[in-house]
Amino acid sequence: MVNAIKGLFISCDVPMAQFIVNLNASMPPSERFIVHMLDPTNMFVQPHVAHMIRSKIGEFRDQNSYEKPQ
Amino acid sequence: MAGGDGDRHRAPKRHKSSTPSKAALVDESAEFDYADDFDDDAHDADTEVKKRDFTKLELKVDHASRPLWACADGRIFLETFSPLYKQAYDFLIAIAEPVCRPESMHEYNLTPHSLYAAVSVGLETSTIISVLSKLSKTKLPREIIDFIHGSTANYGKVKLVLKKNRYFVESPFPEVLSTLLRDEVISRARISPEDSLGAPSFTVSKTSGQIASGHEDLLNGMEIAAATEDKETHSFEIDPSQVENVKQRCLPNALNYPMLEEYDFRNDTVNPDLDMELKPQARPRPYQEKSLSKMFGNGRARSGIIVLPCGAGKSLVGVSAACRIKKSCLCLATNAVSVDQWAFQFKLWSTIKDENISRFTSDNKEKFTGMAGVVVTTYNMVAFGGKRSEDSEKIIEEIRNREWGLLLMDEVHVVPAHMFRKVISITKSHCKLGLTATLVREDERITDLNFLIGPKLYEANWLDLVKGGFIANVQCAEVWCPMTKEFFAEYLKKENSKKKQVLYVMNPNKFRACEFLIRFHEQQRGDKIIVFADNLFALTTYAMKLRKPMIFGATSHAERTRILYQFKNSPEVNTIFLSKVGDNSIDIPEANVIIQISSHAGSRRQEAQRLGRILRAKGKHQDRMAGGKEEYNAFFYSLVSTDTQEMYYSTKRQQFLIDQGYSFKVITSLPPAEEGPNLSYYTLDEQLELLSMALNAGDDMIGVERLEEDSDGKALIRARRSAGSMSAFSGAGGMVYMEYSTGKGKGVQKKHKDPSKRHHLFKKRYA
Numbered sequence A: 001m002v003n004a005i006k007g008l009f010i011s012c013d014v015p016m017a018q019f020i021v022n023l024n025a026s027m028p029p030s031e032r033f034i035v036h037m038l039d040p041t042n043m044f045v046q047p048h049v050a051h052m053i054r055s056k057i058g059e060f061r062d063q064n065s066y067e068k069p070q
Numbered sequence B: 001m002a003g004g005d006g007d008r009h010r011a012p013k014r015h016k017s018s019t020p021s022k023a024a025l026v027d028e029s030a031e032f033d034y035a036d037d038f039d040d041d042a043h044d045a046d047t048e049v050k051k052r053d054f055t056k057l058e059l060k061v062d063h064a065s066r067p068l069w070a071c072a073d074g075r076i077f078l079e080t081f082s083p084l085y086k087q088a089y090d091f092l093i094a095i096a097e098p099v100c101r102p103e104s105m106h107e108y109n110l111t112p113h114s115l116y117a118a119v120s121v122g123l124e125t126s127t128i129i130s131v132l133s134k135l136s137k138t139k140l141p142r143e144i145i146d147f148i149h150g151s152t153a154n155y156g157k158v159k160l161v162l163k164k165n166r167y168f169v170e171s172p173f174p175e176v177l178s179t180l181l182r183d184e185v186i187s188r189a190r191i192s193p194e195d196s197l198g199a200p201s202f203t204v205s206k207t208s209g210q211i212a213s214g215h216e217d218l219l220n221g222m223e224i225a226a227a228t229e230d231k232e233t234h235s236f237e238i239d240p241s242q243v244e245n246v247k248q249r250c251l252p253n254a255l256n257y258p259m260l261e262e263y264d265f266r267n268d269t270v271n272p273d274l275d276m277e278l279k280p281q282a283r284p285r286p287y288q289e290k291s292l293s294k295m296f297g298n299g300r301a302r303s304g305i306i307v308l309p310c311g312a313g314k315s316l317v318g319v320s321a322a323c324r325i326k327k328s329c330l331c332l333a334t335n336a337v338s339v340d341q342w343a344f345q346f347k348l349w350s351t352i353k354d355e356n357i358s359r360f361t362s363d364n365k366e367k368f369t370g371m372a373g374v375v376v377t378t379y380n381m382v383a384f385g386g387k388r389s390e391d392s393e394k395i396i397e398e399i400r401n402r403e404w405g406l407l408l409m410d411e412v413h414v415v416p417a418h419m420f421r422k423v424i425s426i427t428k429s430h431c432k433l434g435l436t437a438t439l440v441r442e443d444e445r446i447t448d449l450n451f452l453i454g455p456k457l458y459e460a461n462w463l464d465l466v467k468g469g470f471i472a473n474v475q476c477a478e479v480w481c482p483m484t485k486e487f488f489a490e491y492l493k494k495e496n497s498k499k500k501q502v503l504y505v506m507n508p509n510k511f512r513a514c515e516f517l518i519r520f521h522e523q524q525r526g527d528k529i530i531v532f533a534d535n536l537f538a539l540t541t542y543a544m545k546l547r548k549p550m551i552f553g554a555t556s557h558a559e560r561t562r563i564l565y566q567f568k569n570s571p572e573v574n575t576i577f578l579s580k581v582g583d584n585s586i587d588i589p590e591a592n593v594i595i596q597i598s599s600h601a602g603s604r605r606q607e608a609q610r611l612g613r614i615l616r617a618k619g620k621h622q623d624r625m626a627g628g629k630e631e632y633n634a635f636f637y638s639l640v641s642t643d644t645q646e647m648y649y650s651t652k653r654q655q656f657l658i659d660q661g662y663s664f665k666v667i668t669s670l671p672p673a674e675e676g677p678n679l680s681y682y683t684l685d686e687q688l689e690l691l692s693m694a695l696n697a698g699d700d701m702i703g704v705e706r707l708e709e710d711s712d713g714k715a716l717i718r719a720r721r722s723a724g725s726m727s728a729f730s731g732a733g734g735m736v737y738m739e740y741s742t743g744k745g746k747g748v749q750k751k752h753k754d755p756s757k758r759h760h761l762f763k764k765r766y767a
Helices: A014-026 A047-063 B004-015 B085-095 B112-120 B125-135 B142-152 B174-181 B184-189 B200-209 B218-227 B240-250 B286-295 B314-325 B336-349 B379-383 B390-401 B417-426 B445-452 B462-467 B485-492 B494-505 B508-525 B536-546 B557-569 B604-612 B645-659 B673-678 B684-696 B713-719 B726-730 B743-751 B760-766
Strands: A008-011 A034-039 A042-045 B024-027 B031-034 B068-070 B075-079 B097-100 B105-109 B158-163 B166-171 B234-238 B259-263 B304-307 B329-333 B357-360 B374-378 B403-409 B428-436 B456-459 B474-481 B529-532 B575-578 B593-596 B634-641 B664-667
Touching: A008 A047, A014 A034, A014 A042, A014 A047, A014 B485, A042 A047, B075 B085, B085 B105, B085 B112, B085 B125, B085 B456, B097 B645, B112 B125, B112 B142, B112 B456, B125 B142, B158 B174, B158 B240, B158 B428, B166 B174, B166 B240, B174 B184, B174 B234, B184 B240, B234 B240, B240 B259, B240 B417, B240 B445, B259 B428, B286 B304, B286 B314, B286 B456, B314 B329, B314 B336, B314 B403, B314 B428, B329 B336, B329 B379, B336 B357, B336 B374, B336 B557, B357 B390, B374 B379, B379 B390, B379 B417, B390 B417, B417 B445, B474 B508, B474 B645, B485 B494, B485 B684, B494 B536, B494 B645, B494 B684, B508 B529, B508 B536, B508 B593, B508 B634, B508 B684, B536 B575, B536 B684, B557 B575, B593 B604, B604 B634, B604 B645, B634 B645, B645 B664
Parallel strands: B158 B259, B304 B428, B304 B456, B329 B374, B329 B403, B357 B374, B403 B428, B474 B634, B474 B664, B529 B575, B529 B593, B593 B634
Antiparallel strands: A008 A042, A034 A042, B024 B031, B068 B075, B075 B105, B097 B105, B158 B166, B166 B234
16 A cells, blocks of 8 residues: 655755754654655655745845845 | 755855945946845845936046046045056045955045045145046036035144143144133143133133234234244143043044144154164065155154055054154054064164164063163053063053153054053153054944044055065965764754854864865975964864964963974974964964964954965065966965854955955865865764764863953954853963963952852851
């Protein structure tokens, strides 16, 4: 019997994957979204989290980039 | 989350080129396009192009041959490819503040302070306006003309003069003096000459009574004053301790009568002359001449600041100034090593006799003899507030009582304002000259220097000096080192928030990049390399692993000297590791490669100072000229761990250099993959061992090293994440130049604890 789950396939570089893993780990157990870690750069996650991950990553990289004050 | 997002994340960084910061010329119709340089695609709001309408500006017929654009808001844009560039540059640097100076287009800003500086070097309002309108492609906007008039009308009317160890405020216009005296601060600072008659209600009338004898009437007096350059002036004396406040009150944002400080050293017969001349082989370069001519414009010496890049020969400017004034000179440096260097420079460039020059540091208290002489010491020694040894007390007393012809202050940007105040209140000098390479501070305290020392007299353009072959042509590069999986996982953990810095500095990829660069430059090019690390743990770990000598705060003066000597002379020692003690003033002319593995948060001036360590020109002069054999002869690498806070700091730090016209090249593939096991930390096991070492490092090790002279306010606020080094606590780090260890003092202070914090058992006892 084949068991199929609908989900989202994420492919990114190693540090970003770690960021998502860390994000996943910081959630309460019921909201964790990583279905399967395929390898250090690819993973399979719940379909509804795309937006949340995008905004978290956006936030994180804003913290790390400097803009010259005008 | 597609792979493309990773790229998008990095895309904005690639904009770090040397395009002018804000402006790009759109077309000849005098319209400017204020494209925001940092159009980060994440913020769509920021990509909106701010447009200003300049269509009203009237373009002159022969605009093509004129070099600059002047906008109504005081901004000026200069085309560096214009044949008139050189003349226009000399003029603009005198009247305006440089904002950004890349290769083809410079941006300047007219400010009240910059105009103050212009008038103090002798430019007149009418000259400023006429030259500016001659150079401008468009008709000068009304606003600019009004602004220049408004800002310069009162300049130069009041002078501050030191006579026989007393300070006087002088002016040819008695009505100006009475205006000043109406100010509370100034009238309080005034010392009445006739003490018995001193009643406050007579202030104004007394001002006119102070007109020097020999004036028949006011009008006549003014004419004479104008004709003979203030030979007869009106003056009142002020309290030496209040000088700084009075000067501040007179600045444009208060009373708007900024004071000129000039010293007529040729006619000073009170202070003994010092027999010193520049040696014939000391030939100042054109820009050094120019900066000196700004200082000695009308045969007198003006106080102010000269800004030259590191390695461009600031010391020669200082020594030349002292040689022209030929009076006693007090030279202040930041640390003992640079005191030695200054003393050496004086002996190298001038004919001063050995007995006339003395050094005054905590290990080296040379008494000075004779009527006049040069004393080289540190800011700390002069400003030190605690108890001194008998020897140094005597010397300080001597410094205090003497009337100095020139107060020469090195690296003025590092010294905190309160220390300056102290130094300036202790020492009485006719003329103050501040030298620096980087007139930026993160805490925006730089404007304080305007009244503490004086206006900026000259600022050199870095790229012009590079083209002239006077400073090295540096290739700046930012090396992106991706974090390894394990390190980044630890970096993201909340409980490691205090260890973030040590984690991104100890990133094995960074270590490997560093090792590769050292090996490449040592073996392939035979270069001399300095590696900078602010983080003590990283410094020691890197240096031990790579077996290189290192210098940090706790390294003794003798050992520093020995390591530096080895580095300069031995073919075996080609790389040294420095903590931030090496940022300023340690003169290492041999080095031409810098690798920066960790830094002091977002401090722009640290970046510039570090670059300065390799700016001193090397090799043959003709090779260095534009089109010479070597395109680049110095290299500045900044190793950055991607996806960490370091990226933020790194971009911020580069701003000053980018404003000077430098561009940073981004290198992403270091070390090359084929290096593999040739470099350290290749295997996962080794990396994990390093990780556990980093995580277990004591709190005292992972923080930023703190030195005594550290006070670059704001940059620290975000960076300071843990306690400083153990040695700093014990009084060893950075305290070596102090007279006494603070151990005793602390013990006493600790006894007076806040009673509310006392343990309840003891509360009763003291109640």
